[in-house]
Amino acid sequence: xxxxxxxxxxxxxxxxxxxxxxxxxxxxxxxxxxxxxxxxxxxxxxxxxxxxxxxxxxxxxxxxxxxxxxxxxxxxxxxxxxxxxxxxxxxxxxxxxxxxxxxxxxxxxxxxxxxxxxxxxxxxxxxxxxxxxxxxxxxxxxxxxxxxxxxxxxxxxxxxxxxxxxxxxxxxxxxxxxxxxxxxxxxxxxxxxxxxxxxxxxxxxxxxxxxxxxxxxxxxxxxxxxxxxxxxxxxxxxxxxxxxxxxxxxxxxxxxxxxxxxxxxxxxxxxxxxxxxxxxxxxxxxxxxxxxxxxxxxxxxxxxxxxxxxxxxxxxxxxxxxxxxxxxxxxxxxxxxxxxxxxxxxxxxxxxxxxxxxxxxxxxxxxxxxxxxxxxxxxxxxxxxxxxxxxxxxxxxxxxxxxxxxxxxxxxxxxxxxxxxxxxx
Amino acid sequence: xxxxxxxxxxxxxxxxxxxxxxxxxxxxxxxxxxxxxxxxxxxxxxxxxxxxxxxxxxxxxxxxxxxxxxxxxxxxxxxxxxxxxxxxxxxxxxxxxxxxxxxxxxxxxxxxxxxxxxxxxxxxxxxxxxxxxxxxxxxxxxxxxxxxxxxxxxxxxxxxxxxxxxxxxxxxxxxxxxxxxxxxxxxxxxxxxxxxxxxxxxxxxxxxxxxxxxxxxxxxx
Numbered sequence: 156x157x158x159x160x161x162x163x164x165x166x167x168x169x170x171x172x173x174x175x176x177x178x179x180x181x182x183x184x185x186x187x188x189x190x191x192x193x194x195x196x197x198x199x200x201x202x203x204x205x206x207x208x209x210x211x212x213x214x215x216x217x218x219x220x221x222x223x224x225x226x227x228x229x230x231x232x233x234x235x236x237x238x239x240x241x242x243x244x245x246x247x248x249x250x251x252x253x254x255x256x257x258x259x260x261x262x263x264x265x266x267x268x269x270x271x272x273x274x275x276x277x278x279x280x281x282x283x284x285x286x287x288x289x290x291x292x293x294x295x296x297x298x299x300x301x302x303x304x305x306x307x308x309x310x311x312x313x314x315x316x317x318x319x320x321x322x323x324x325x326x327x328x329x330x331x332x333x334x335x336x337x338x339x340x341x342x343x344x345x346x347x348x349x350x351x352x353x354x355x356x357x358x359x360x361x362x363x364x365x366x367x368x369x370x371x372x373x374x375x376x377x378x379x380x381x382x383x384x385x386x387x388x389x390x391x392x393x394x395x396x397x398x399x400x401x402x403x404x405x406x407x408x409x410x411x412x413x414x415x416x417x418x419x420x421x422x423x424x425x426x427x428x429x430x431x432x433x434x435x436x437x438x439x440x441x442x443x444x445x446x447x448x449x450x451x452x453x454x455x456x457x458x459x460x461x462x463x464x465x466x467x468x469x470x471x472x473x474x475x476x477x478x479x480x481x482x483x484x485x486x487x488x489x490x491x492x493x494x495x496x497x498x499x500x501x502x503x504x505x506x507x508x509x510x511x512x513x514x515x516x517x518x519x520x521x522x523x524x525x526x527x528x529x530x531x532x533x534x535x536x537x538x539x540x541x542x543x544x545x546x547x548x549x550x551x552x553x554x555x556x557x558x559x560x561x562x563x564x565x566x567x568x569x570x571x572x573x574x575x576x577x578x579x580x
Numbered sequence: 581x582x583x584x585x586x587x588x589x590x591x592x593x594x595x596x597x598x599x600x601x602x603x604x605x606x607x608x609x610x611x612x613x614x615x616x617x618x619x620x621x622x623x624x625x626x627x628x629x630x631x632x633x634x635x636x637x638x639x640x641x642x643x644x645x646x647x648x649x650x651x652x653x654x655x656x657x658x659x660x661x662x663x664x665x666x667x668x669x670x671x672x673x674x675x676x677x678x679x680x681x682x683x684x685x686x687x688x689x690x691x692x693x694x695x696x697x698x699x700x701x702x703x704x705x706x707x708x709x710x711x712x713x714x715x716x717x718x719x720x721x722x723x724x725x726x727x728x729x730x731x732x733x734x735x736x737x738x739x740x741x742x743x744x745x746x747x748x749x750x751x752x753x754x755x756x757x758x759x760x761x762x763x764x765x766x767x768x769x770x771x772x773x774x775x776x777x778x779x780x781x782x783x784x785x786x787x788x789x790x791x792x793x794x795x796x797x798x799x800x801x
Contacts, residue, residue, distance in 0.1 A: 239740050239742040240706050240736065241747055242704060242707060242737075243737075245745060247647065291739035292739070293739075358739075359738075
């Protein structure tokens with residue numbers, strides 16, 4: 156095996172270790188006589204994000220209030236705390252510095268809802284540092300924290316109970332309330348008392364800080380859920396509740412996804428690769444694996460959203476599941492037709508990259524929010540491919556397969572978007 | 581590879597594998613991992629801390645003298661399995677209160693029914709080591725060979741404990757186990773970098789009343 160082959164194997168090993176120890180690293184390369192090209196470091200350009208799907212402006216005041224709250228929390232902690240236990244003091248000083256840096260950084264997230272999420276994280280971290288410091292100095296915040304948790308819980312419940320998905324149309328309701336649902340879910344997650352505030356805070360100040368940080372993030376999520384809902388309503392009176400139509404659409408789409416999956420399985424025989432052919436070490440094998448895996452994951456996402464009663468999320472996830480199933484169908488057909496067997500060359504990698512980028516641009520070209528949202532998995536996949544190349548984890552076959560997959564998925568987005576939109580009318 | 585070396589390698593592998601959280605399904609050996617054994621119950625633990633950083637126990641006639649600003653991890657570290665009076669007689673304990681406590685605890689062992697797993701190690705002055713559990717490789721024990729594997733975790737001492745960043749203390753643990761053996765050809769130790777709040781999950785087996793309860797709590801030093 157050449158040095159390049161060894162490096163590619165090592166890169167795969169690294170990626171496999173990160174992905175949770177999925178495959179033995181060198182197996183795929185065993186017995187391969189033909190070497191794949193190395194992945195050029197400039198293969199994938201910076202990914203251009205489509206316009207944000209949230210159908211309203213995210214008020215700057217939401218992020219600003221997290222920012223100022225984070226600053227206030229950190230102001231209450233000395234930069235160089237003096238405590239009898241010097242190691243605890245040093246650890247708090249480190250945490251404070253990191254939290255201050257994070258709080259001062261401008262979020263780089265391209266969508267405002269995502270940037271807001273970065274602000275919430277920074278706020279939670281600041282609260283954690285302050286909670287740790289207070290516990291370390293002998294303050295017991297246990298009772299206050301319990302009261303605060305209860306108050307956030309009540310606010311969240313009131314917000315959830317009031318969620319009628321008021322919107323000018325069912326399609327707008329899906330896009331506007333998906334982030335609201337996801338914030339309510341995040342709030343609920345942070346409220347779960349998985350980290351219990353310690354009975355003796357001075358003995359376990361970091362656990363105390365974690366408990367305080369969780370409740371702070373729950374509060375921030377509840378505030379943003381209400382903030383996004385209000386920003387979307389924008390003072391408009393008389394918006395119709397779209398709960399019933401959204402639920403009906405989510406149910407119908409859930410049915411469509413399962414019916415589509417059954418059809419695709421009939422065509423592909425359920426297996427990721429055609430029977431009787433050893434595809435190991437080919438782009439075809441990687442493409443089969445990635446397309447089958449993404450389709451199953453997308454179907455899982457809509458099932459979870461439906462079970463949780465997140466109708467807006469279920470609708471958009473149905474769109475991504477349909478596009479993923481279509482991409483899987485196309486991938487299986489191409490593999491059955493004998494394509495994707497050659498080892499990647501630099502030119503095949505470059506053409507795959509170009510095709511992927513063009514397909515994503517095409518899918519979101521008309522600035523439609525629903526298409527942007529359904530195209531999101533293609534955009535993030537492309538970003539991950541670029542990240543892996545930067546970190547030198549990229550294996551040529553896998554990279555080419557992932558780029559091919561991005562193109563197939565993006566090609567399916569317009570039709571999947573139209574299908575979903577039809578069910579929302 | 582001799583049997584002894586192989587067992588040692590297995591023990592080392594077992595402690596290494598424990599670090600790979602989430603990859604448990606990839607372990608290829610089936611039996612014989614102390615990690616796979618249930619934690620032992622009915623054991624007693626004596627834990628001590630020498631805030632002067634002195635060595636607690638050593639092989640031979642005397643223990644090295646050390647101060648808190650010397651790192652010298654090897655000279656503070658001991659790991660011995662005592663299965664008979666002779667094993668105890670081969671050791672020297674520090675003539676300090678923590679050294680004495682360890683020696684007395686070991687000396688009070690009935691070696692025809694019990695054994696002791698004795699460990700000493702350095703620790704930063706502001707941190708502590710907690711004992712979590714001890715497991716015994718039952719396959720080798722059946723052949724008279726005691727191979728204990730102890731789990732510890734490391735955490736900060738309370739914030740109001742006065743301590744300096746660079747100072748080194750010594751901690752010692754003597755774990756008395758209700759098992760007798762002829763020899764010990766291996767032992768293991770696992771140190772988690774933080775002390776989670778809960779005990780590891782316990783598998784349910786209704787037909788197995790023996791060892792149904794796990795060792796709980798922890799000994800700090």
